[in-house]
Amino acid sequence: MTSDRPLRVRIAPSPTGPLHIGTARTALFNYLWARRYGGTFVLRLEDTDVVRSTLEFEKDILDGLHWLGLTWDEGPDVADGPDRGPFGPYRQMQRLPSYEAAAQSLLARDLAYPCYCTPEDLDADRKAQEAAHEPPRYVGRCAHLTTEERSAREAEGRRGALRFRVPPGPVAWDDLVRARVEIDSANLGGDFVIVRADGTPLYNFTVVVDDATMEITDVVRGEDHVSNTPKQILLFRALDHPEPRFAHLPLILNPDRTKMSKRKSQTALADYIDQGFLREALVNYLALLGWSTGTEEEILSLSELEQRFDIEHVQRGGAVFDRERLEWLNGRWIRRLAPDDLVDRLRPFLERERAAGRIDQIPGDDELRALLPIVQERLPTLGAIGDLAGFLWVAEVPLDPALIVPKRWD
RNA sequence: GCCCCCAUCGUCUAGAGGCCUAGGACGCCACCCUUUCAAGGUGGAGAUCAGGGGUUCGAAUCCCCUUGGGGGCACCA
Numbered sequence: 001m002t003s004d005r006p007l008r009v010r011i012a013p014s015p016t017g018p019l020h021i022g023t024a025r026t027a028l029f030n031y032l033w034a035r036r037y038g039g040t041f042v043l044r045l046e047d048t049d050v051v052r053s054t055l056e057f058e059k060d061i062l063d064g065l066h067w068l069g070l071t072w073d074e075g076p077d078v079a080d081g082p083d084r085g086p087f088g089p090y091r092q093m094q095r096l097p098s099y100e101a102a103a104q105s106l107l108a109r110d111l112a113y114p115c116y117c118t119p120e121d122l123d124a125d126r127k128a129q130e131a132a133h134e135p136p137r138y139v140g141r142c143a144h145l146t147t148e149e150r151s152a153r154e155a156e157g158r159r160g161a162l163r164f165r166v167p168p169g170p171v172a173w174d175d176l177v178r179a180r181v182e183i184d185s186a187n188l189g190g191d192f193v194i195v196r197a198d199g200t201p202l203y204n205f206t207v208v209v210d211d212a213t214m215e216i217t218d219v220v221r222g223e224d225h226v227s228n229t230p231k232q233i234l235l236f237r238a239l240d241h242p243e244p245r246f247a248h249l250p251l252i253l254n255p256d257r258t259k260m261s262k263r264k265s266q267t268a269l270a271d272y273i274d275q276g277f278l279r280e281a282l283v284n285y286l287a288l289l290g291w292s293t294g295t296e297e298e299i300l301s302l303s304e305l306e307q308r309f310d311i312e313h314v315q316r317g318g319a320v321f322d323r324e325r326l327e328w329l330n331g332r333w334i335r336r337l338a339p340d341d342l343v344d345r346l347r348p349f350l351e352r353e354r355a356a357g358r359i360d361q362i363p364g365d366d367e368l369r370a371l372l373p374i375v376q377e378r379l380p381t382l383g384a385i386g387d388l389a390g391f392l393w394v395a396e397v398p399l400d401p402a403l404i405v406p407k408r409w410d
Numbered sequence: 411g412c413c414c415c416c417a418u419c420g421u422c423u424a425g426a427g428g429c430c431u432a433g434g435a436c437g438c439c440a441c442c443c444u445u446u447c448a449a450g451g452u453g454g455a456g457a458u459c460a461g462g463g464g465u466u467c468g469a470a471u472c473c474c475c476u477u478g479g480g481g482g483c484a485c486c487a
Contacts, residue, residue: 048487135413136484137483181415183413183414192484198485206487258479258480259480288435295424296424296433315423316417319421321421327436378448380448
C-alpha cells in the first residue's frame with residue numbers, strides 16, 4: 001500500500017492552548033520515528049479554529065518544541081515566521097484553497113452535500129436520541145434535498161455546511177501498535193460536517209487533505225484519535241489517495257488513570273521548564289512513557305533514543321505520569337551536566353529569584369562554579385537553587401533565636 | 411446509551427510457550443558512607459502476572475468468556 005513511498009511523519013499541533021506535555025510526547029515519538037527509520041519529520045499548524053487559535057500559543061508551541069531539541073525538516077520555525085519545505089504553506093489557514101478544491105471535488109461527485117440544519121435542529125435531534133437511548137448521529141435530513149430545495153434555501157440566505165456522505169460497511173486498518181482495528185461506518189455518527197457554514201474547513205477534513213498532499217505515510221498520534229481514523233480513511237478513499245499507516249500511541253494519564261488533563265495534572269510544558277526541568281530529563285522521561293528499550297537501560301539522551309527507538313516496544317495501555325520519577329531523572333541529568341553548562345542553566349533561575357526579591361544579588365560565574373560541588377548533587381530541579389542556596393545572596397539573613405537550639409555532641 | 415481499545419509490584423516497565431520460585435527502575439523501609447541535608451552503595455518489603463475456562467507434556471506469554479479500567483461519540487482539535 002504505502003510501503004514504497006518515502007517515509008514521512010508529522011506533528012500537527014493546534015495553537016489553541018500552550019504546548020501540552022502529551023503533544024510534546026507525540027512530537028517526540030514522531031521525531032524518533034523519522035530519525036530511526038530514515039524519514040522526514042513535518043510540522044504543520046492546525047489553526048482552523050480561528051476563534052481559539054492565537055499567535056501567542058503558536059509561539060509557545062514552537063518554542064517548546066525547539067527547547068526540547070526536536071528539529072523538524074519542514075514547517076514553520078518561528079511564530080508568524082516563514083515556512084521551510086516543498087509542501088508549504090504549513091499553516092492550515094493559508095491552505096484554504098486546497099480544502100476548497102477538495103470540497104468541490106467531493107460535492108461534484110455527490111460524495112458530500114450541503115446541509116442546512118440549524119444548531120437548534122441538531123440539538124433537538126440529539127436530545128431525542130438521548131431520550132430514546134440511541135447513540136447520537138446525524139439523521140440525514142438534508143442528505144437528499146433536490147436541486148430546487150437547495151436553491152430555495154440559498155435564496156432564503158441560508159448558507160449550508162458541507163457534510164460528507166458516510167458509505168455503509170466496515171472500515172478496517174492494521175494499526176502499527178494495536179494490530180487490526182475494525183469499525184463499522186454505521187457507528188460513525190452519520191454523515192459528518194467537513195466544512196462549516198461559514199466556509200471554514202473542519203479538522204477531520206483538513207487533516208486528510210493535508211496528509212494526502214504532504215504525502216504523509218505514517219500517522220503517529222494519540223489513542224484518542226482512533227475513532228477519527230475510520231472517518232479519515234473514508235475521506236482518503238473519497239479523495240482517491242492511498243491511506244497512510246496509522247499508529248495510535250497510548251495516552252498519558254492522570255494519577256486516577258483518566259486522560260491527562262490540566263485540572264488534575266500539570267500539562268503545560270512551559271510550566272516544567274519554569275520549574276527547572278532539563279530538556280534531557282523531559283525527553284528521556286517522555287520517551288519512556290509508553291515505550292521501553294526492551295532492556296534495562298533507562299538514562300538515555302535524545303541521540304541515544306534516536307538509535308534505539310522501535311515500534312515493537314511501544315506499549316498499548318495508557319501510562320500514568322509519575323512526577324516523582326521525572327524528578328529523579330531530572331536529578332540524574334543535573335548531576336551529569338558539565339559545571340559551566342550547569343552555571344549557564346542556573347543563571348535564569350537566579351535572575352528570577354532576584355526579580356522576585358528573594359535574593360539581593362546574583363553570584364558571578366566563579367562563585368557559582370565554586371559552589372557547584374556541594375549544590376549539584378542536591379538539586380532536584382534548577383528552580384530549587386533559591387531554596388537551597390539563596391541565603392548566600394541576601395543582604396541580611398533573618399535569624400529567629402527560637403529556631404537556634406543548642407546541640408549536644410558526644 | 412452506543413462504538414472501539416486496554417489489562418505484569420502503588421507507578422513506569424522487562425517478558426513474544428519451558429531461561430520466571432516473574433527481572434529492572436521510581437517511590438517506600440533498613441543499613442553503610444556522612445557532625446546536617448543530599449548524592450552514592452548494599453539489602454528488604456512489594457505482583458497467586460485482574461478472575462474463570464480452554465489449547466499444550468508445559469502459559470504471564472495462544473484462544474474464549476467474565477470483570478475492571480480507559481478513549482471516543484461537535485458546524486473543537
